[in-house]
Amino acid sequence: MADLFDLAAAYACGIAANHPFVDGNKCAALVVSRTFCG
Numbered sequence: 483m484a485d486l487f488d489l490a491a492a493y494a495c496g497i498a499a500n501h502p503f504v505d506g507n508k509c510a511a512l513v514v515s516r517t518f519c520g
Contacts, residue, residue, distance in 0.1 A: 490515040493511075493518060497510055498511040
């Protein structure tokens with residue numbers, strides 16, 4: 483069973499890999515993972 487950190491890592495990896503933004507995908511992934519973890 484995945485814990486909170488596994489889910490945050492998968493969420494950040496998905497954002498960084500899928501490039502939903504024109505610029506700043508890695509920064510957005512970092513912010514989302516830090517926010518998700520609390």
